[in-house]
Structure formats: C-alpha cells, structure tokens
Amino acid sequence: MAKIIVVTSGKGGVGKTTTTAALGAALARNGQNVAVIDFDVGLRNLDLVMGVERRVVFDLINVIQGDAKLSQALIRDKRCETLSILPASQTRDKDALTPEGVARVMEELKEKFDWILCDSPAGIERGAQLAMYHADHAVIVTNPEVSSVRDSDRIIGMLDSRTAHSEKGEQVEKHLLITRYDPARAARGEMLNIDDVLEILSVPLIGVIPESEDILKASNVGSPVTLSAPESACAHAYLEAARRLEGEKLEVTIPVEKRGLFDFLFKKRGA
Amino acid sequence: MSFFDSFFSRRQPPTSNVARDRLQILLSHERGSGGEGDTDLIRKLHKEILEVLSRHVAVDQDKVQVKLDRGQQYSTLEIDIEVPEELEKKKKKKHAS
Numbered sequence: 320m321a322k323i324i325v326v327t328s329g330k331g332g333v334g335k336t337t338t339t340a341a342l343g344a345a346l347a348r349n350g351q352n353v354a355v356i357d358f359d360v361g362l363r364n365l366d367l368v369m370g371v372e373r374r375v376v377f378d379l380i381n382v383i384q385g386d387a388k389l390s391q392a393l394i395r396d397k398r399c400e401t402l403s404i405l406p407a408s409q410t411r412d413k414d415a416l417t418p419e420g421v422a423r424v425m426e427e428l429k430e431k432f433d434w435i436l437c438d439s440p441a442g443i444e445r446g447a448q449l450a451m452y453h454a455d456h457a458v459i460v461t462n463p464e465v466s467s468v469r470d471s472d473r474i475i476g477m478l479d480s481r482t483a484h485s486e487k488g489e490q491v492e493k494h495l496l497i498t499r500y501d502p503a504r505a506a507r508g509e510m511l512n513i514d515d516v517l518e519i520l521s522v523p524l525i526g527v528i529p530e531s532e533d534i535l536k537a538s539n540v541g542s543p544v545t546l547s548a549p550e551s552a553c554a555h556a557y558l559e560a561a562r563r564l565e566g567e568k569l570e571v572t573i574p575v576e577k578r579g580l581f582d583f584l585f586k587k588r589g590a
Numbered sequence: 591m592s593f594f595d596s597f598f599s600r601r602q603p604p605t606s607n608v609a610r611d612r613l614q615i616l617l618s619h620e621r622g623s624g625g626e627g628d629t630d631l632i633r634k635l636h637k638e639i640l641e642v643l644s645r646h647v648a649v650d651q652d653k654v655q656v657k658l659d660r661g662q663q664y665s666t667l668e669i670d671i672e673v674p675e676e677l678e679k680k681k682k683k684k685h686a687s
Binding site: 472476507511 | 605
C-alpha cells in the first residue's frame with residue numbers, strides 16, 4: 320500500500336525542498352519506488368535541487384488539466400532508477416491546482432509507487448492545504464528558531480483539522496524534523512535546544528539535521544545530499560530518518576559539538 | 591570582549607531560554623483561541639454581529655469581543671458588546687422627536 324508523505328513547515332526557507340529530495344532519494348536507495356512531487360506552483364525548485372531542471376517537459380498542472388499523461392510528466396532520476404520527480408509548473412497560477420485534479424493524480428500515483436513525497440509550498444494557503452490533504456504521514460520541518468517553531472505549531476493545527484484523515488476522524492502521523500541545528504550554539508545557550516522544541520510542539524522526533532556545508536554543495540550540483548555525500552553527517556541523519564519512516568525503531572542521534580581542550584579554554588562562553 | 595571579561599563577567603541568562611519562554615506563552619495563547627475552524631467561526635461571528643449592530647448603533651470594532659473556549663466537558667461562547675452610552679441616548683431622542 321502506497322504511503323503519502325507531506326513535507327511541510329509553514330515558514331519558508333527552512334529546508335522543505337532539500338528534505339523532500341534527501342528523504343526521497345534515501346527511500347529510493349533502499350529499492351523502494353518513490354515519487355517526489357513539487358506542489359509549489361509558480362515557484363518550483365525541486366527540479367533544480369534534484370538536478371533535472373533541463374529535462375522538464377510536462378508538469379503537475381499539465382497532468383491535472385489533461386494536457387499530458389502522468390507517465391509523460393514523471394522524470395526518472397538518472398542516479399537512482401526507482402526515484403521519479405513530478406515537477407510543478409513555473410508559469411501557471413496556483414489556482415490551476417484543483418482538489419479534484421490533485422485527488423486524481425494521487426490515485427494514479429498510488430498505483431505505481433510505494434512512497435509519494437509531496438513538497439509543500441510555504442504558507443498556509445491553498446497550495447499548502449492541497450499538498451497536505453491526502454497525506455498519511457507529515458514531516459514537519461522546523462528550524463530551532465522562534466518564528467519557525469510558531470509556524471510549525473500552526474501547521475500542526477491544520478494537519479489535525481484539514482486533511483482527508485482528519486475529516487474521517489483519523490490522524491495524520493506527524494514527525495518532527497529539526498534542520499539547521501548547530502550543536503555548538505545550542506550548547507552555549509544561543510539556540511533553542513531539541514528538548515525545548517519537542518516540549519513546545521509535542522510531536523515525535525524523526526531526526527535532527529545538523530547545519531552543514533554539504534547541503535549547499537549538494538544543491539549547487541543538483542543532487543540530493545543522501546546521494547552526493549552519503550557519508551556526511553547530514554546525509555546520515557536523513558538516511559536514518561528515512562529508516563524511521565519505514566517503521567524501523569531507531570533512536571534519534573542528536574548531533575553534539577566536537578570540542579578540544581583548546582576550544583574549551585578560548586571560546587567565548589555564555590550567550 | 592577580552593579574554594578576562596569572558597571569565598569574570600557575570601553570565602547573562604542564555605537567550606535560548608528567553609526564546610523558549612516567549613514561545614510557550616505565545617503558543618498557549620494562540621492555541622487557546624481554538625483550532626483553525628474556530629478562528630474562522632469567530633471571525634465570521636464578529637463580522638456579522640458588527641453588521642447587525644451598525645444598522646442600529648454606532649459601535650467600535652474593538653468594542654465587540656467574541657471568545658470561544660473549548661473545554662473537555664463543555665464549551666462556552668462569550669460575546670461581549672460595549673455600547674457607547676451617549677450615542678444610545680441620542681438615538682432615543684431622535685426617535686422621540
């Protein structure tokens with residue numbers, strides 16, 4: 320049975336697209352059939368982060384409006400053949416996304432894939448609501464920072480009230496993914512720590528992605544970080560998060576600061 | 591900040607604690623105002639009550655308060671309307687004349 324996952328956050332720029340690409344590739348690496356879908360109509364970026372921007376012919380809106388078949392719009396990843404990308408439209412208005420159209424595309428995708436990852440646009444408007452509506456699981460991407468945590472709280476409220484599952488009195492399974500975590504700053508009390516964020520949002524943790532240079536390097540070359548730098552700390556965290564999505568019971572490793580004696584003596588202390 | 595300052599200055603409370611406390615206060619307030627549907631309902635009620643009132647009396651927008659408290663056992667809908675006294679009298683006089 321195919322599982323639909325929405326990657327959402329409310330706030331923009333916290334790492335939704337990076338996460339969609341990294342988790343999608345991580346699941347596909349394990350041999351599962353995975354589709355990643357960009358719901359950010361008008362501001363598509365998943366194609367660029369995945370490195371398929373020059374192979375886009377048809378997009379989600381074309382499929383919804385019947386101008387193209389789903390199979391024509393899906394782009395198969397060259398590095399990982401069980402991974403496919405359905406890009407968003409760059410030129411069309413977001414109103415071209417209709418609830419009926421999205422429902423039809425989801426049904427069709429469910430027949431072909433094991434996992435369907437929906438990259439939600441920022442905000443709480445129509446696009447974000449359509450991206451989350453069919454979800455079985457939600458990965459809530461949050462930075463340890465006040466505005467991001469507040470927006471995540473809002474999104475959690477919507478996941479509990481405006482999805483197909485919630486309308487049936489069921490629950491979307493929610494997972495918190497903390498990104499851009501800087502263990503050194505958290506240790507110095509300059510950044511919200513993991514426990515604080517968990518206590519405030521009370522959603523189970525699926526992973527902590529440390530702030531890393533590898534993320535930018537990966538998007539520079541158009542590759543999910545789990546494929547281009549699988550040995551990096553952030554890729555490790557994504558690979559483990561993917562295993563937890565698959566149902567494996569695996570304790571979350573919280574990144575810690577690596578400090579020598581010299582750092583200990585001479586680094587600034589206190590906030 | 592010099593080397594000695596960092597050793598001897600009094601530690602300020604970590605800013606992360608300030609962030610946590612501010613968030614806890616803010617979110618308990620925002621969640622208290624109910625879920626998504628409730629916020630919509632309150633907005634609609636507020637708007638329509640104002641419309642009806644403004645046909646008869648001049649009322650300030652922030653003098654009409656609509657609150658919805660969802661509890662385990664029961665929920666309360668509280669509507670608080672403050673009518674300006676003077677306007678009320680004027681209106682009555684007009685009717686009398």
